[in-house]
Amino acid sequence: MRFVTKKIKEQNSDTIICFIFEDDDKKSEVLKYVDELSNSEITKQIYEYKTITGKFQETFKYSINKNIKVLITGLGKKNEFTKQKFSQCVANATRIAKSMSKNQSIAIEVIENCCQNTNFETKDITQITITAARIGLYEFNKYIKEQNKIETLELLSANTNPEIEKGAETGAFISFAMKFAKDLINESAQIVTPLYVANLATEIAKEHKLEAKIYNKNQIKEMNMNAFLAVAQGSVNEPMFIHLTYKPNTTPRKKIALIGKGITFDAGGMNIKPASSMLTMKSDMAGAASVLGIIQAIAKLQPDIELHVISALCENMTSGSAYKQGDILTAMNGKTIEVDNTDAEGRITLADALCYADKINADEVIDIATLTGAVIIALGNNITGVMGNNQNQINNFREISERFCENTWQMPILNELKDNLKSEIADFKNTGGKLAGTSTAAWFLSNFTKSKSWMHLDIAGTAYLEKTNKETQQGPTGVMIRTLINYILS
Ligand code: BES
Ligand code: MN
Ligand code: ZN
Numbered sequence: 001m002r003f004v005t006k007k008i009k010e011q012n013s014d015t016i017i018c019f020i021f022e023d024d025d026k027k028s029e030v031l032k033y034v035d036e037l038s039n040s041e042i043t044k045q046i047y048e049y050k051t052i053t054g055k056f057q058e059t060f061k062y063s064i065n066k067n068i069k070v071l072i073t074g075l076g077k078k079n080e081f082t083k084q085k086f087s088q089c090v091a092n093a094t095r096i097a098k099s100m101s102k103n104q105s106i107a108i109e110v111i112e113n114c115c116q117n118t119n120f121e122t123k124d125i126t127q128i129t130i131t132a133a134r135i136g137l138y139e140f141n142k143y144i145k146e147q148n149k150i151e152t153l154e155l156l157s158a159n160t161n162p163e164i165e166k167g168a169e170t171g172a173f174i175s176f177a178m179k180f181a182k183d184l185i186n187e188s189a190q191i192v193t194p195l196y197v198a199n200l201a202t203e204i205a206k207e208h209k210l211e212a213k214i215y216n217k218n219q220i221k222e223m224n225m226n227a228f229l230a231v232a233q234g235s236v237n238e239p240m241f242i243h244l245t246y247k248p249n250t251t252p253r254k255k256i257a258l259i260g261k262g263i264t265f266d267a268g269g270m271n272i273k274p275a276s277s278m279l280t281m282k283s284d285m286a287g288a289a290s291v292l293g294i295i296q297a298i299a300k301l302q303p304d305i306e307l308h309v310i311s312a313l314c315e316n317m318t319s320g321s322a323y324k325q326g327d328i329l330t331a332m333n334g335k336t337i338e339v340d341n342t343d344a345e346g347r348i349t350l351a352d353a354l355c356y357a358d359k360i361n362a363d364e365v366i367d368i369a370t371l372t373g374a375v376i377i378a379l380g381n382n383i384t385g386v387m388g389n390n391q392n393q394i395n396n397f398r399e400i401s402e403r404f405c406e407n408t409w410q411m412p413i414l415n416e417l418k419d420n421l422k423s424e425i426a427d428f429k430n431t432g433g434k435l436a437g438t439s440t441a442a443w444f445l446s447n448f449t450k451s452k453s454w455m456h457l458d459i460a461g462t463a464y465l466e467k468t469n470k471e472t473q474q475g476p477t478g479v480m481i482r483t484l485i486n487y488i489l490s
Pocket of ligand 1: 266268284341343344345346370371372373374431432437460461
């Protein structure tokens with residue numbers, strides 16, 4: 001999809017989206033424009049007949065003639081307005097507009113001056129408009145008859161404005177990264193094997209001129225990643241380990257290592273999952289898909305940050321060669337793990353990936369992982385769990401997540417959690433009991449990094465939705481990509 005910024009009168013779409021507040025009669029420039037085209041019929045509908053009053057997510061379709069249709073969307077009360085609500089309105093409106101457009105192009109208003117009382121920056125609002133529109137228009141149609149596809153999104157504003165251009169550029173790359181990740185998560189595990197992802201990583205590196213280190217099973221063995229290898233050993237599809245690097249042209253201001261959990265299918269291993277829980281486990285590589293999307297956006301945006309993207313890719317299967325309960329595994333840093341439950345495989349593969357990341361000497365290490373069912377119980381499907389060992393890093397990250405419409409909440413990593421994982425014969429077990437599952441997993445991970453700024457994102461509840469929720473439809477969400485890219489740029 002193409003994104004273009006345009007002055008209102010130069011718009012070329014047959015469907016125009018504009019916004020009104022419930023308690024504000026000030027017309028935006030786009031509303032004035034469509035009202036003029038309709039010979040004031042639109043404002044009559046709004047202010048006289050009250051066909052639409054501007055309540056949050058209320059919509060009203062109006063056909064000006066057979067070539068131009070308008071979709072008016074309510075933003076609710078001005079003093080209750082948030083960027084998150086705006087993002088939901090945009091996603092919802094574009095979803096509706098998609099079925100209205102015949103020329104495969106939608107125009108949408110960049111709400112500029114409607115929020116004078118708030119501190120919303122035009123640049124952020126533009127970025128949010130694009131990313132939310134792309135969320136609304138997303139579909140994975142490789143295996144079904146193509147639906148009405150939108151080729152162009154026009155962003156309309158009264159005047160050209162560098163802030164809009166800036167926000168549109170960032171928004172376009174972010175939404176590309178999200179679409180990339182969602183497509184990869186949607187694709188079946190039959191196709192998306194560790195080797196497939198590794199080959200994709202090689203292609204990405206070529207296209208964006210990134211450094212690529214791709215390791216096969218033997219090379220993984222040479223690096224002593226025996227914890228990771230144990231998880232992989234139950235599958236006929238061999239593991240792969242990937243490491244891509246983006247380097248800026250100047251001396252980097254900061255080095256960040258980003259690790260994505262890459263279980264291309266999680267059957268649970270010998271502790272096999274029940275059918276209903278296994279159903280969506282092709283999405284257990286959402287972390288890996290996200291970091292691969294992110295590095296492409298970063299390569300385009302060219303910040304003066306060095307970014308490393310790492311993933312240990314494998315399947316977690318049952319078979320005659322699968323790892324077993326009671327096995328003792330030695331991670332790359334020499335620490336030993338007693339396998340208490342083969343379904344807690346993510347933390348085992350991440351242990352070796354974190355040890356590997358230590359060698360990069362990054363200023364910050366961040367991992368993103370569909371790690372625990374417990375985070376779904378704790379925070380639900382719309383809030384990502386954030387944990388780590390550096391409160392400043394967590395605070396900065398959470399502030400940016402709020403600014404770009406993603407919910408996060410911090411969970412504790414207390415040292416007393418180690419009692420949950422006490423083993424008689426190894427340094428720790430990989431699981432222990434039902435209590436504090438998300439924090440306990442994070443405590444486990446903390447033993448495998450030397451970084452003083454390590455942060456862990458548990459996206460098990462937010463990466464893949466079984467039911468449509470707020471702005472996002474059923475399926476992969478691309479969660480945290482918006483926040484991570486803005487965080488890296490900050
Ligand atoms: N990939 C799962 C976590 C998960 C659950 C992601 C639901 C998305 C939706 C992870 O590997 C897992 O199986 N975790 C177990 C750990 C348990 C055995 C301690 C879990 O949470 O049930
Ligand atoms: Mn599992
Ligand atoms: Zn898993």
